[in-house]
Amino acid sequence: MATVKVNINGMDVQAEEGMTIYEVAQSLGIYIPTLCYHPDLSTFGGCRVCMVEANGEEVTACRAPIKDGMVIKTDTENVSQMRLINVELILTNHDQDCQSCARNNNCKLQEVSAFVGVTPERMQRLRRVITNEVKDISNPIFQRDFAKCIVCGICVRTCEEINGIAAIDFGFRGYKTTISTLGDKPILESKCESCGECVERCPTGALVVKGQVIPEREVKTVCAYCGVGCGLILGVRGSRVVSVRGDRENPVNNGHLCIKGRYGFDFLNHPERLKTPLVRKGGVLTEASWEEALSLVAAKIKEYRDNFGPDALAALASARCTNEDNYLLQKLFRSLGTNNIDHCARL
């Protein structure tokens, strides 16, 4: 790709042709507020808070591509005024109770409001108008709170572009515009697969996990549900796993997860969860050490192979093991002399 020269806030810089103004600014560490932009998704251009001046005209940085010789200013009076007013307008229509909001301290709207300089004096001049107070709690995992929705469309694009489901879209017109399902049904009655990708990307408290607990520390691991091996970051409080998020740095899943990997972690904290192998003693399953259990298995394998030949053995592997584990299992059994190998996820 060709490089082009642009001037941004007085600095001459080179950038790749085809980049947007936002991308160039970001690569230089220049902050431009955004609400409807998300790096994983196509651009939308609806929030109008990323306005900058390019060659004397106000444009949205998230969509406008750079051009050779372009002069960009990110901090003109006009631009700041427009950004501020647009954020103020969003706040007039926002149920702002940050203290009890699940997105508190992790909220794009908070971040952008602080940056553009929202003040109580200016906000007082405006009238508050909450246009949609509906709360959709139909989904057992997450809730939709429309009084906090800023109609940025990130969820809509996520569902279509990341998950390929398109369970949700814009509905209605004018100030009544909202995110809706087919026939405006509760989300549980829609095509939604509860993958949570939209919840993950929602910039506000409009889409949040029910009963969310903020972890004290995080642990990187691999999902144990299937052989794909998505990278997970578990959130832990004490010795409890309280949250899961996708590991964006993991090349296997780039941060994406399915419903099971993201939300199916309750069993980890379950009192009846198996934590040691069980060995049947006198007809009763009894907790045993790994040493004891493995020795028993090894002895039994040897006994059966010696008495009945290697084809008396068979291995059935689990889809919940990783690829590597599965590979090793078949290797082991072939070296024991049998090809009787199967896997529960085989179709």
Added chain:
Amino acid sequence: MHEAFVSLRAEAIRKWEERQQSTIPRILVGSATCGCATGALDVITAIEQKLQETGIKAHIQQVGCIGMCYAEVLVDIIKPGRPRISYKNMTPETVAELLEDYLLNDNPRPDLALAVIGEGEVEGIPNLADEPVFKSQQRIVLKNCGHIDPESIEDYMAQDGYMGLVKALQMQPQEIVDIVTKSELRGRGGAGFPAGRKWNSCLRAAGDQKYVICNADEGDPGAFMDRSVQEGDPHALIEGMTIAGYAIGASKGYIYVRAEYPLAVVRLKKAIEQAKEKNLLGENILGSGFSFDLEIFQGAGAFVCGESTALVMSIEGKRGMPRPLPRPRTTEAGLWNKPTLLNNVKTFAYVPQIIHKGADWFTSTGTEGCRGTAVFALTGKIKRSGLIEVPMGIELGKIIHEIGGGVLNDRKFKAVQTGGPSGGCLPESKLNLPVDFDTLVEAGSMMGSGGMVVLDETTCMVDVARYFLQFTLEESCGQCVPCRLGTLQMLEILNEICAGKGREGDIELLVELGKSIIASSICGLGKSAPNPVLSTINYFRDEYEAHIKDRACPALVCKDLIKYSIDVEKCSGCGLCRKNCPTEAITGGKKEPHVIDQVKCTKCGICYDVCPDRFRAVACFTGKEKAAV
């Protein structure tokens, strides 16, 4: 000229002439949607009945709208050897009377007549061409409306119809585009974009498949000029689009009509069929090798779908949301990402005549920069409301006072609102402005699609701004913050001002919000939505101030700011107000002064209207006076 066409045209002219020479009387009834709404169909039934009763032979014909809404239902009678006389405000009763008097007894009833149309004289009846309502008008795009039978392609052909197409088919596409460019035709959809530039860009765009789209969405409240063309002269639109198709190399066209225009759809469908029958549309038009098909697409009535990119999405079956910049040009990547030429109904309807008569003919009307005519739907507090076509550059005041006949009930003129919800209000001091795209924008309003609403002293300007804002607010597509929430915020503020809860600083706040919404919205809807508010603040700031500072509505409109009261000195106790008050808020004995219970009063003003002139005991107060009574 093409042989088959020559004989088609000759046949059409022969039939037209034959009809002019008809030995039986002809009766033309204006029965576009406007005529039908005022009872044209009942009038037709009455005519049929009368003819049957009396045994008079006459030919009844339905025609489109001639534009004089104030005079609907219009019935024109052409007796053999007599000029065409147009009769106004016909009802089933008056029309029966008229038929008897004129057709049986040869009394042309000047008292019922509006005017003579065309040549000839009838004593006591003026000629339409000399009438103030018509004198300054010039009909190009509406020339056939109200004159021909819109359901007859032969009527259209007898008026030089399809001559433009035949001529075009013998030219190179570039030649046609050059004529359109040279005519300086500007798009009539509101923005006035030069049509030639659009056509040229589309001709040059690479692509084996191109499309022509006619924007017939016409969503502005009060605008109906595009409907009139479609209902009154559908072939002009079809011919214009076909020429466009040939010029840019498109084989398919769409007419995007709003579903609220059922009659337009019916007439267009009929016209398309007729044109196909005569091989003026469809496969291999007149043996030229050029094929062009037209399809009607009915929009679901969203104002924003009139915006070109939203319209394209709507045809593609998506939610109509204008595409934000930067985006590819519609002429290069429009419908299904193919090069697309999108123009307004009137823009296309001018084209056949421009091709037929030449670019110079078109530029001879109008002004430098704005050629041709402008069509307006003149309504509001005006004596003669209707559809008018005037040369570009005509003085605004002339439209209102001469063509429109001045303000209704001889009240005082206050403002004229042009351009519908995207436009603004201009005061008396601007009435000397020439009407064209650019001057109106400079003055803070716009031509828009052609709505023109006259407001008088009984109109509250804050309330008017609120009315238009309410419309755009509900019609916004909702995708961008300034438009979706900014207009809502402005409306909330206006609502409070009208309710007497306005705050110091609200005017400045409205201006600040308005400017920001204009600057940061995605499409023309948001970019123009604040205009009605900004222009009324600009020209009528004192009214806003009165509402906020004095809690007064000078026009006595805002209900929360006014109070009706009965003057005990003047009240004769006739009881008329008491009998008419819908909420029984008025009490008082016979011949005793009456009193209004302010709690029950809904400020409908009926008492004010019914109190006899000789007493004038009911008065309306606002502001300080209101507090005093």
